[in-house]
Every structure is written in C-alpha cells, then in structure tokens.
Amino acid sequence: MKTAAQLQYGEKVKIxxxxxxxxxxxxxxxxxxxxxxxxxxxxxxxxxxxxAFSVRGTVIAIRKNEAxxxxxx
Amino acid sequence: xxxxxxxxxxxxxxxxxxxSGKTTLFNQLSGRNFKTVNYPGATVxxxxxxxxxxxxxxxxxxxxxxxxxxTPHSPDEKIAVKxxxxxxxxxxxxxxxxTVDSSQxxxxxxxxxxxxxxxxxxxxxxxxxxxxxxxxxxVSTKNLSSKLNCEVVKTDGRTGSxxxxxxxxIGKKLKENNTLAKNTPVPYRINENKESLLNxxxxxEIINDNVLEExxxxxxxxxxxxxxxxxxxxxxxxxxxxxxxxxxxxxKIDKILLHKFWGLIAFFxxxxxxxxxxxxxxxxxxxxxxxxxxxxxDEALALIGNNWFGDFIxxxxxxxxxxxxxxxxxxxxxxxxxxxxxxxxxLARGAMLIDKPLSKIGLNGKxxxxxxxxxxxxxxxxxAARTIPNKRERLLTIFILPLLxxxxxxxxxxxxxxxxxxxxxxWIAGLVLAAIYIFSIINSVVVAAIINKFTKRIIKExxxxxxxxxxxxxxxxKIKVVYNNMVTSAKSYLRKAGPVILVLSIAIWFxxxxxxYNPKVEMQNHTQDEIVQLKNSExxxxxxxxxxxxxxxxxxxxxxxxxxxxxxxxxxxTAREVFVSSLALIFKVTGDGETIxxxxxxxxxxxxxxxxxxxxxxxxxxxxxIVFFLFAxxxxxxxxVSRQETGSWRIPxxxxxxxxxxxxxxxxxxxxGLRALGIA
Numbered sequence: 237m238k239t240a241a242q243l244q245y246g247e248k249v250k251i252x253x254x255x256x257x258x259x260x261x262x263x264x265x266x267x268x269x270x271x272x273x274x275x276x277x278x279x280x281x282x283x284x285x286x287x288a289f290s291v292r293g294t295v296i297a298i299r300k301n302e303a304x305x306x307x308x309x
Numbered sequence: 310x311x312x313x314x315x316x317x318x319x320x321x322x323x324x325x326x327x328x329s330g331k332t333t334l335f336n337q338l339s340g341r342n343f344k345t346v347n348y349p350g351a352t353v354x355x356x357x358x359x360x361x362x363x364x365x366x367x368x369x370x371x372x373x374x375x376x377x378x379x380t381p382h383s384p385d386e387k388i389a390v391k392x393x394x395x396x397x398x399x400x401x402x403x404x405x406x407x408t409v410d411s412s413q414x415x416x417x418x419x420x421x422x423x424x425x426x427x428x429x430x431x432x433x434x435x436x437x438x439x440x441x442x443x444x445x446x447x448v449s450t451k452n453l454s455s456k457l458n459c460e461v462v463k464t465d466g467r468t469g470s471x472x473x474x475x476x477x478x479i480g481k482k483l484k485e486n487n488t489l490a491k492n493t494p495v496p497y498r499i500n501e502n503k504e505s506l507l508n509x510x511x512x513x514e515i516i517n518d519n520v521l522e523e524x525x526x527x528x529x530x531x532x533x534x535x536x537x538x539x540x541x542x543x544x545x546x547x548x549x550x551x552x553x554x555x556x557x558x559x560x561k562i563d564k565i566l567l568h569k570f571w572g573l574i575a576f577f578x579x580x581x582x583x584x585x586x587x588x589x590x591x592x593x594x595x596x597x598x599x600x601x602x603x604x605x606x607d608e609a610l611a612l613i614g615n616n617w618f619g620d621f622i623x624x625x626x627x628x629x630x631x632x633x634x635x636x637x638x639x640x641x642x643x644x645x646x647x648x649x650x651x652x653x654x655x656l657a658r659g660a661m662l663i664d665k666p667l668s669k670i671g672l673n674g675k676x677x678x679x680x681x682x683x684x685x686x687x688x689x690x691x692x693a694a695r696t697i698p699n700k701r702e703r704l705l706t707i708f709i710l711p712l713l714x715x716x717x718x719x720x721x722x723x724x725x726x727x728x729x730x731x732x733x734x735x736w737i738a739g740l741v742l743a744a745i746y747i748f749s750i751i752n753s754v755v756v757a758a759i760i761n762k763f764t765k766r767i768i769k770e771x772x773x774x775x776x777x778x779x780x781x782x783x784x785x786x787k788i789k790v791v792y793n794n795m796v797t798s799a800k801s802y803l804r805k806a807g808p809v810i811l812v813l814s815i816a817i818w819f820x821x822x823x824x825x826y827n828p829k830v831e832m833q834n835h836t837q838d839e840i841v842q843l844k845n846s847e848x849x850x851x852x853x854x855x856x857x858x859x860x861x862x863x864x865x866x867x868x869x870x871x872x873x874x875x876x877x878x879x880x881x882x883t884a885r886e887v888f889v890s891s892l893a894l895i896f897k898v899t900g901d902g903e904t905i906x907x908x909x910x911x912x913x914x915x916x917x918x919x920x921x922x923x924x925x926x927x928x929x930x931x932x933x934x935i936v937f938f939l940f941a942x943x944x945x946x947x948x949x950v951s952r953q954e955t956g957s958w959r960i961p962x963x964x965x966x967x968x969x970x971x972x973x974x975x976x977x978x979x980x981x982g983l984r985a986l987g988i989a
Contacts, residue, residue, distance in 0.1 A: 254503065256502075256503040259773035259775070260773065260775045260777065261503065262380065262503070262506065263377070263382055263775070263777055264777065265503065265506045265507065265510070266377050266378045266380070266419060266506065267377055267416065267777060267779070268415070268416040270507060270510045271507065274553070278555070278560050278563070279560065279563045279564065279567050280567065281567055281572075281661050281662055281664065281665060282567060282568060282569045282570075282572045282573050282576075282662055283569075283662075283665035283666065284665075285664070285665050286661055286664055286665075286674070286776055286778075288563065288567070288661070288780055290553075290555045290560075292413065292415055292416050292553055293412055293413060293552065293553040293554060293555060294413055294416065294555065294779060294780075295555055295559070295560070295563075295779070295780040295782075296777065296778070296779055296780070297657070297661045297776070297777070297778045297779075297780055298776065298777050298778075299664070299775070299776045299777075302775065302776070302777065
C-alpha cells in the first residue's frame with residue numbers, strides 16, 4: 237500500500253489509515269491527518285526530508301519516516 | 310510572585326493551539342504588550358497580567374504556551390498542560406478562554422473538545438475570521454455555540470472588534486461561577502487510543518460541516534458563482550474543499566526557500582546577514598555607550614576628587630555599569646533580527662531545512678532556534694530547547710549550547726582583537742571575529758557529533774526522534790511585535806546580568822584597592838602623574854587580589870600569563886563579561902578622555918609579568934585567551950539553568966568540567982605552540 241512518503245509533488249490523495257504502531261502516530265492524528273482527509277505534498281526540504289503536506293488548510297512538515305505511517309489511496 | 314498567592318482574584322487562563330492568535334488576544338485584554346510570535350511553541354515564559362481597568366472586571370489573566378492536545382509531547386507542552394489543571398502559584402483557573410483559528414476550525418476544535426471533557430468552565434474565541442472570509446466562508450457563532458454547548462465569540466486581532474462582547478461574556482461567566490459551586494477539572498486520561506482520537510475528529514467533522522457557512526457572493530469573485538451552479542449537480546463536497554485551501558503565495562515562496570540549491574544559499578545568506586549585522590550595526594552604538602561611560606567616570610572622579618570614594622564611584626560603579634550597558638545594543642540587534650525571522654515565518658523553514666543534517670549528529674531541526682538564540686545568550690536558548698520532544702536530542706542541544714559564541718563573549722573578543730589589530734588593521738579584527746563565530750558553530754556541531762557517536766554515557770536517555778512542525782503562512786513582520794521582542798530581551802538581560810556584574814565590580818574594586826589604599830611612595834623627583842601611577846601599582850601589589858593571585862600563579866604560568874589575568878578569569882566564572890571590567894579595574898583604567906577600550910589597550914601594551922619582565926599580552930597569549938573563551942563554560946547562570954532544564958547536576962557538571970579542562974589544555978597548546986613556531 238502506498239504511503240504519504242511516496243507521493244509526487246502536487247499529487248492529491250486521500251488518507252486511508254494511520255499506522256497506530258508508529259511512535260508518532262498520535263501526534264500525526266492530533267495535528268489533523270485523519271482517514272478521509274485529502275492531503276497533498278506541497279514541498280520538500282533541501283535534503284528531501286522532512287516533507288511538507290497540506291492538510292485541513294494548513295501546511296505541516298513531518299519527517300519521511302513519519303509520513304510512512306500515513307497510508308493513502 | 311508570592312504576593313499572588315494571597316491574591317484570591319479570579320484567574321482566567323488563555324489556552325489555544327500554536328498560531329491561534331492567543332498572545333494577540335492576551336495583549337488586547339491586558340493592555341500590556343508582550344511577545345507575539347509566528348513560530349509554533351515560542352511562548353516559553355508565561356505572561357501574566359491583570360485585565361485592563363477599563364473592562365471593570367477584577368481578574369488576572371495568564372497566557373500559556375500553545376498546545377495541540379492535552380497529551381503533551383514535549384517538555385513545554387507538559388508544563389502548559391499541567392498549569393491548566395493547577396498552576397503552581399496561581400491555582401486552578403476559574404475560566405478558560407480557548408482561542409480557535411476559524412480558518413483552522415477542524416484542527417483547533419480537538420483541544421476544545423478535550424477541555425470540555427475535563428469539565429473546564431470555558432468559552433471559545435474565534436480568531437482570524439478575515440482569513441476564512443477571504444476564502445469565502447464564515448463560521449456561524451450561533452450554530453457553533455449550540456453544537457459545543459458553550460459561549461462562542463468572534464474577535465479581530467487588528468481592529469479589536471468583538472472585544473466588548475467578549476468582555477461582557479467573561480463578566481457573565483464569572484458571575485455564574487459565583488453562584489454555582491466551582492468545578493474541579495478532571496485530569497485528562499492519558500491512555501487514549503487511536504480510535505478515540507479518531508472519534509473526536511468524526512464529531513468535529515460533523516460540527517465543522519454544520520457551522521461553516523458560505524458567504525454571500527461578493528462582486529469580486531466570479532468563480533463562486535460557477536461553483537454554486539456546479540453544486541446543483543454536485544452538492545456539498547466543493548464547499549468544504551474550498552475552505553481547506555492553503556496560501557498559494559506561501560507555497561511558491563517555499564519552493565525557493567526550501568529548494569535544494571537556492572534554499573541553502575538563502576539560508577546561509579540569512580545567517581551571514583544576521584551575524585554580520587551584529588558586528589557592523591552594533592559597533593558604532595557600542596562605541597557611543599562606551600564613550601558615555603568613560604566620560605561619566607572621569608566627571609565623577611573630577612567632581613568627588615581623587616580619593617577612595619571618588620575612585621569607588623568612578624572605577625567601581627560607573628565603569629562596572631558601563632561594561633554591562635555596552636552589550637545592550639548587540640542583544641537588541643540580535644533579538645530584533647530573530648524577531649523579524651520569527652514573525653515572518655522563516656524560522657520554521659530554517660528548522661525544517663537543517664533537520665536532516667542535524668539529525669545525523671543526534672540533534673533535531675527544532676534545535677535550530679535554541680542554537681540561534683545561543684548566539685545571544687545560552688540561558689534563553691536552553692529554555693527554548695523545551696520545544697524539542699525527544700529527550701536525548703534536547704539534552705544534547707542543551708549540552709552544546711555553551712559552546713556557541715554568546716554575546717557576553719563579544720566584548721572580550723573585541724578587546725583582545727583591538728589589542729592584536731590596532732588602528733588601521735581593524736578590518737582584520739572584523740574578519741577574525743567572523744572566523745571565531747564560524748568556528749564556534751563548527752565546534753559545537755563537532756562536539757555534538759563526538760558525544761553522539763562515541764558515547765552513550767554522557768547522555769543516557771533514548772526515545773523516538775520526531776519532527777512535526779506547522780509551517781505558518783508567510784506574512785510581513787509587524788514592527789510592533791519585533792520591537793516588543795527586542796525591548797523584552799534587553800530588559801531581561803539587564804535584570805539578570807546587571808546586578809551580578811555590579812556586585813562583582815564592587816567586590817573586585819575592593820579586592821584590588823585594599824588593605825593598603827594609600828601606600829607610601831617615593832615623592833621626590835616624580836611628577837604628579839608618576840606619583841599616581843606609582844601609588845596605583847603599589848596599592849595593587851599589596852592588595853587582597855594580589856594575595857589571591859599567588860595561589861593561581863602556578864596554574865597561569867604554563868599559559869604564559871600571570872595572576873592578574875588569572876584573577877580576571879576567576880571573576881569571569883560568575884559571568885564572562887566580567888572579564889573585561891575586572892581587567893579594567895586591575896589595570897586601573899579610567900577614561901582620560903578616550904574610550905575605555907582604547908585606554909585598556911594602552912594599559913595592556915604596558916603590562917609585563919613581574920618576575921620575568923616579559924610582556925604579559927603578546928599575540929600568543931591573546932590567541933590563547935581567545936581559545937580559552939571559545940571553550941570554557943564560564944557562566945554560573947548557565948550552569949544553574951542547565952541544572953534546572955536537565956533535572957539533575959550530571960549534565961551541568963560534565964559541561965563545566967569538560968569545557969573548562971579542554972579550554973585550559975587547548976590554551977596551553979595554543980600559547981606554547983605559537984611560541985615554538987616563533988610567534989611570541
């Protein structure tokens with residue numbers, strides 16, 4: 237299954253599930269990444285990590301390995 | 310603060326997510342201007358104030374750091390959550406005012422829901438309504454109020470509209486409180502699982518759909534007409550999507566500022582401008598301050614006369630105060646630049662940019678702001694490290710902060726470099742100073758890498774590293790915010806450093822002047838000036854400081870220095886900046902119509918080591934001193950704050966020992982190495 241870490245620029249996808257086993261999963265949900273939300277990869281840091289996603293009308297930067305716990309369709 | 314304990318005035322606590330306009334509301338309600346910043350989690354210290362008199366409500370208002378939920382992830386959030394339930398000094402709040410950015414309604418309602426579950430007495434303030442209106446939507450306060458079953462009011466941070474309504478609501482709420490028995494909030498259950506979190510959001514989603522209203526079409530937007538027509542075919546989903554639009558200008562700017570090449574160029578340029586303006590902008594102001602105090606010291610001596618009291622006022626007090634005041638310009642410049650970067654939204658990008666490289670050496674992108682503040686002072690920097698959620702990364706950040714060249718070291722370098730490169734070679738001094746700063750960055754990074762790589766013994770803690778940061782939309786920095794930030798930092802510096810330096814100046818003056826204040830000297834065949842000089846050196850040779858210095862002499866000798874530098878170095882352990890004022894006192898520098906710095910350089914040129922007659926200050930010993938100050942942890946306040954922030958004496962003691970011992974050894978190597986190479 238595809239995760240948010242594999243997105244291309246400008247690709248808009250829906251969140252399917254959050255991997256609850258990831259240590260950052262709680263904070264990721266709290267900050268607004270919930271199943272059903274549309275997200276888009278808007279920017280990458282110069283070293284390709286962290287990644288900046290638009291979610292619920294704001295931009296959140298998270299590390300690649302954290303984006304990996306966001307399963308998308 | 311103890312007076313607050315007896316004060317049973319009503320307590321209102323402001324709470325909200327980062328960037329939800331909380332501090333702006335605090336300023337409006339209290340009438341007292343405090344820091345408002347654009348970097349998530351920047352409120353480290355609490356602001357506290359009475360409600361403005363004109364509101365006619367006798368209540369205290371407490372600001373708190375921004376939190377996303379009631380489950381804290383970093384130390385600053387932990388403190389914020391704890392203080393909501395019961396503030397150690399102020400007690401349980403009678404009323405919570407929760408700020409919610411209406412353009413971020415669904416995200417910010419999570420906290421409101423959690424607070425309601427804890428049975429807090431609260432009311433909701435909707436902010437940033439103009440941003441949502443630009444997207445063509447508005448929140449119905451009536452619907453939201455009935456859905457949440459609590460009062461909701463809209464305010465505008467700039468115009469202040471809605472404030473009167475808010476104040477009357479606060480009054481109403483507080484009156485209800487008096488008649489009803491006060492509820493004690495129920496602590497939030499920490500063991501909340503993923504499903505219950507998602508359930509919150511499901512509820513919030515329903516509320517969100519219910520309260521968001523599309524604004525009636527304005528003449529400017531034709532697109533919406535098209536949308537509305539489309540909605541006949543596709544009802545509903547389009548509306549919600551539009552209110553989740555992000556600021557496209559911000560995305561475009563980020564494409565450049567986070568770019569592989571241009572982003573890094575911009576980062577280094579911004580850092581270079583920040584540091585060089587500390588030197589170039591501050592220097593003329595510093596010269597002016599230094600001149601003013603030299604003038605005052607001379608005037609005082611002339612007015613009171615050349616006796617012990619005149620000497621005390623002129624050398625002990627005025628020169629001492631001057632040595633504190635002289636860094637104020639620098640601190641103000643550094644903090645106004647930090648404020649500009651913070652308020653524009655760049656700091657969050659800076660943190661994101663260097664997260665990857667910093668994480669390789671055991672730090673975090675969130676170490677960026679503490680490290681940047683470390684160039685002003687390690688104390689606020691260590692407190693800023695509270696925003697780092699991972700304990701190991703936080704401790705490592707705190708560990709290396711004393712290595713960054715704080716502003717207290719600048720006057721020392723300025724003096725030493727003015728000695729090495731006098732007059733027309735001053736531009737070299739500027740370059741060397743820049744090199745010193747760059748070296749301090751490299752130094753701290755290398756030390757972090759070494760500690761991270763070779764030993765887990767120094768920092769034992771281990772937990773999951775994380776970097777989650779909201780990137781706020783870029784905005785033009787508000788001059789008022791930057792100005793307040795600058796003034797607050799300068800004031801807190803003066804409050805913290807001022808008294809210590811003054812007391813020490815007086816102590817050093819005493820130790821260098823007594824017990825033999827008026828020694829007998831050969832009066833014949835000497836001019837008046839020579840007699841004064843003779844008395845000065847005789848007085849110092851018999852002083853308490855000189856006695857103390859004899860103990861230090863064996864330690865200082867291998868460094869090619871004598872007890873006078875030793876005494877200054879010891880005095881500098883209370884705070885580095887004392888080094889300059891104590892050297893000034895030991896060499897009995899007074900203004901004589903020139904700046905303190907110039908007359909110190911002259912006195913240093915004339916100084917020689919008593920028993921060998923060798924010059925005390927040579928290029929080798931000056932270079933050695935610079936190396937010493939680069940490494941040594943010479944600041945008792947830093948040690949105290951490190952103890953407070955790390956929760957034990959382990960780290961501050963390790964810092965003190967490791968940094969100071971390596972400072973001594975490296976100074977030894979520098980001085981003797983340079984001498985072996987033929988540089989005296």
